[in-house]
């Protein structure tokens with residue numbers, strides 16, 4: 227499986243941080259990933275949750291927005307991830323943009339977005355996607371694919387008039403992951419990869435100017451061994 231990195235990847239050092247605010251740094255990497263034509267879904271991210279007993283589970287979801295409040299995605303609140311997030315409101319997110327040899331890891335607490343934000347996003351989606359969200363009891367066992375096709379047919383008839391709004395199901399909406407840790411990983415052709423981790427200071431001795439450095443917006447950052 228091991229292939230040589232043919233292309234020389236840009237060396238990423240501390241001075242290459244475009245910002246000492248990790249949200250701005252994320253914006254910069256995300257923009258590059260979105261502009262990279264070989265990356266079809268730059269916003270696909272692996273979302274890891276854990277049950278109340280600490281058993282992890284992971285799946286992909288799509289990032290639908292971010293700012294200094296956090297990273298937003300939308301899903302079914304009654305799904306497995308939804309239940310785990312109710313029980314244990316912490317998550318980890320991982321992006322991997324393979325053509326750029328870049329990964330970002332985010333960890334933080336999770337809360338629901340407001341119903342207004344969920345309504346707004348739900349109704350911005352194509353009607354077919356809205357119907358998909360209404361008909362799917364996400365994560366529940368079903369007897370067959372036909373069950374979904376029949377349910378879709380029924381809803382398409384019920385809402386065939388485009389003027390009839392499709393109500394957002396109460397158990398469908400958004401979450402925001404409020405970041406506590408954001409790590410930027412840059413693969414290097416030398417295999418001496420770069421890792422810069424932003425986090426909040428845990429004591430008044432941080433940052434010490436040696437291992438930890440002052441970032442913006444209350445963040446500190448440090449370099450980790452690869």
Ligand SMILES: Cc1cc2nc3c(=O)[nH]c(=O)nc-3n(C[C@H](O)[C@H](O)[C@H](O)COP(=O)(O)O)c2cc1C
Nearest residue numbers: 270285286287288300301302305306307308364365
């Ligand atoms: C690239 C990709 C993007 C996805 N985006 C979403 C999403 O934004 N929201 C969602 O609920 N499921 C999304 N899914 C489906 C989830 O991976 C998963 O099957 C579903 O959410 C149920 O997960 P759970 O049973 O762990 O709750 C996506 C799957 C893939 C492969």
